[in-house]
Amino acid sequence: MATGQIVNTKLLTRVFQFVKPYKIVFYKAVFLTIVLAVIAPVRPYMVQYTIDHFIFEANLLALIWMVLAMLLVLIIQMLVQYYHTLFTNLLGQSAILDLRKKIVNHLLSLKLSYFDHTPIGTLVTRSVSDLETIADIFSEGLLVIIGDILQIAVLVSVMLYVDWRLTLISLSTIPFLLLATYIFKEKTKVAFQEVRTEVAKLNTFLQEHISGMKIIQLFHREKQEQANFEAINLRHREAHIKSVWYYSIFFPVVELMSATSVGILVWYGSKEVMQDAVSLGVIVSFIMYLNMLFRPIRELADKFNTLQMGMVSAERIFKVLDTDLKTKNEGVLQPDKLNGAIAFHSVSFAYNEANYVLKNISFDLPAGSTLALVGATGAGKSSIINLLNRFYDINSGSITLDGINIEAYELSFLRSSIATILQDVFLFSDTIHENITLKNKAISRAQVIAAAKEVGAHDFIMQLPGNYDYNVMERGATLSVGQGQLISFIRALVYNPKILVLDEATSSVDTETELLIQTAIKKLMLGRTSIVIAHRLSTIQHADKILVIDKGEIAEMGNHQELLQMGGIYSKLVALQFNTKGI
Numbered sequence: 001m002a003t004g005q006i007v008n009t010k011l012l013t014r015v016f017q018f019v020k021p022y023k024i025v026f027y028k029a030v031f032l033t034i035v036l037a038v039i040a041p042v043r044p045y046m047v048q049y050t051i052d053h054f055i056f057e058a059n060l061l062a063l064i065w066m067v068l069a070m071l072l073v074l075i076i077q078m079l080v081q082y083y084h085t086l087f088t089n090l091l092g093q094s095a096i097l098d099l100r101k102k103i104v105n106h107l108l109s110l111k112l113s114y115f116d117h118t119p120i121g122t123l124v125t126r127s128v129s130d131l132e133t134i135a136d137i138f139s140e141g142l143l144v145i146i147g148d149i150l151q152i153a154v155l156v157s158v159m160l161y162v163d164w165r166l167t168l169i170s171l172s173t174i175p176f177l178l179l180a181t182y183i184f185k186e187k188t189k190v191a192f193q194e195v196r197t198e199v200a201k202l203n204t205f206l207q208e209h210i211s212g213m214k215i216i217q218l219f220h221r222e223k224q225e226q227a228n229f230e231a232i233n234l235r236h237r238e239a240h241i242k243s244v245w246y247y248s249i250f251f252p253v254v255e256l257m258s259a260t261s262v263g264i265l266v267w268y269g270s271k272e273v274m275q276d277a278v279s280l281g282v283i284v285s286f287i288m289y290l291n292m293l294f295r296p297i298r299e300l301a302d303k304f305n306t307l308q309m310g311m312v313s314a315e316r317i318f319k320v321l322d323t324d325l326k327t328k329n330e331g332v333l334q335p336d337k338l339n340g341a342i343a344f345h346s347v348s349f350a351y352n353e354a355n356y357v358l359k360n361i362s363f364d365l366p367a368g369s370t371l372a373l374v375g376a377t378g379a380g381k382s383s384i385i386n387l388l389n390r391f392y393d394i395n396s397g398s399i400t401l402d403g404i405n406i407e408a409y410e411l412s413f414l415r416s417s418i419a420t421i422l423q424d425v426f427l428f429s430d431t432i433h434e435n436i437t438l439k440n441k442a443i444s445r446a447q448v449i450a451a452a453k454e455v456g457a458h459d460f461i462m463q464l465p466g467n468y469d470y471n472v473m474e475r476g477a478t479l480s481v482g483q484g485q486l487i488s489f490i491r492a493l494v495y496n497p498k499i500l501v502l503d504e505a506t507s508s509v510d511t512e513t514e515l516l517i518q519t520a521i522k523k524l525m526l527g528r529t530s531i532v533i534a535h536r537l538s539t540i541q542h543a544d545k546i547l548v549i550d551k552g553e554i555a556e557m558g559n560h561q562e563l564l565q566m567g568g569i570y571s572k573l574v575a576l577q578f579n580t581k582g583i
């Protein structure tokens with residue numbers, strides 16, 4: 001948003017697109033805003049009339065009726081204020097409800113490369129606190145500003161109508177107040193921007209370090225990370241204190257200007273009253289007008305900052321929404337039957353143009369057969385899997401499934417046809433049943449239990465408190481690594497994929513659990529096209545084809561015996577791992 005620009009109209013228009021479904025609530029809020037402004041000078045005018053016509057004339061009956069009338073006006077004003085607050089907040093919360101759904105749906109559709117370069121804490125800030133700031137545009141920002149300006153205009157108009165000289169005298173401090181308000185607005189705008197930046201940094205730090213608490217404690221980094229946190233927290237506090245400091249100066253200045261205006265009014269008005277040029281009722285009503293006038297003037301600066309902070313948050317959120325990193329989903333194919341034949345044709349891929357992680361990869365994997373990928377860490381094995389799932393787009397070449405380019409398949413159909421079991425299993429803070437079905441209502445409890453028995457995990461699940469309703473907590477913290485792996489195998493089995501991908505699925509488990517998992521793997525592979533990445537070469541000896549990947553290229557290709565006979569990289573890996581010339 002441009003410096004010095006009060007409202008970015010283009011940005012505000014985009015925000016108000018989310019108000020369209022709630023036009024009736026918006027119109028009600030606007031109507032009540034106008035009513036509040038118009039009703040504001042009624043009570044002071046009634047007080048003036050009462051003093052001048054009923055009190056001095058000792059008309060007790062009329063005085064009683066006028067007090068009742070003022071009470072009625074007060075009740076009406078209270079009810080209007082109540083519904084105005086209700087509608088503006090309802091409007092804001094309804095709009096951000098839709099906006100939050102939109103941003104989360106957008107995040108779910110983005111490529112993994114976006115999350116590779118964007119801190120999770122920053123996205124949490126955008127999706128939560130920034131959205132709440134946008135809600136303030138409606139509840140405390142634009143409509144309230146319009147209402148305050150309208151109220152000021154109505155009050156000044158009534159004052160000028162009653163006595164223009166008294167109005168000019170009593171408002172003589174306004175230019176100084178407007179100058180103070182402008183300075184305050186500009187200073188607090190910068191301070192609030194710093195606060196929002198520090199909040200994002202704080203969220204990012206906490207997100208990363210709470211997730212990585214095990215590493216911090218394993219390496220005794222508690223004191224160092226506490227020091228790092230205190231530095232970020234200190235900057236956050238200083239940013240807040242700076243904004244508070246501006247408030248501590250501005251509000252006393254406003255009170256001083258208000259008191260000065262009342263003092264000038266009383267001084268000048270008293271002389272006018274003694275000369276019978278102005279009635280006492282007018283002086284009393286003008287004091288009330290001034291009190292009502294300075295309140296919105298004092299709050300306008302704060303409201304403008306609320307509006308501007310909402311605009312800053314909107315700018316950040318729309319920056320995320322405008323990120324065009326979605327995986328293209330132009331495919332329409334969703335065949336009833338999928339054989340699972342996979343082929344890579346001269347595929348090259350780079351996460352950035354400077355460094356290609358895969359170079360001219362070509363292989364054919366017939367339906368129902370098993371391919372094993374072997375190579376050093378960083379050779380490009382996992383990248384092959386990512387490309388098959390279309391998590392990333394290839395730079396050149398093509399990938400086909402049953403002889404058809406994978407881009408021709410509908411994206412969700414393609415991914416639902418491939419079950420990927422990773423070394424680092426991600427489990428949500430939920431029950432075992434929900435972690436297996438991923439809240440898919442089409443998968444019954446009976447199917448889950450049958451799959452668990454087939455995998456060999458039913459017994460350990462039944463020993464847990466609540467068995468299939470046991471809550472595994474965030475990232476499966478209450479389960480062992482092996483138990484988490486078994487849950488992931490059940491998850492793959494109940495979804496009945498045609499293609500199975502195993503990425504280091506047994507590298508972090510004990511021997512007993514590995515035997516269980518190996519049995520589960522054999523059952524899962526039966527009748528499915530499978531791709532296996534494994535450092536333990538004993539697990540891939542029976543693969544139909546083994547690719548040895550070296551620096552992003554296929555160095556060797558063949559089955560276990562063929563590769564041993566070559567005496568190349570694979571043969572050396574086998575000898576190194578088993579401390580022998582062969583197996």
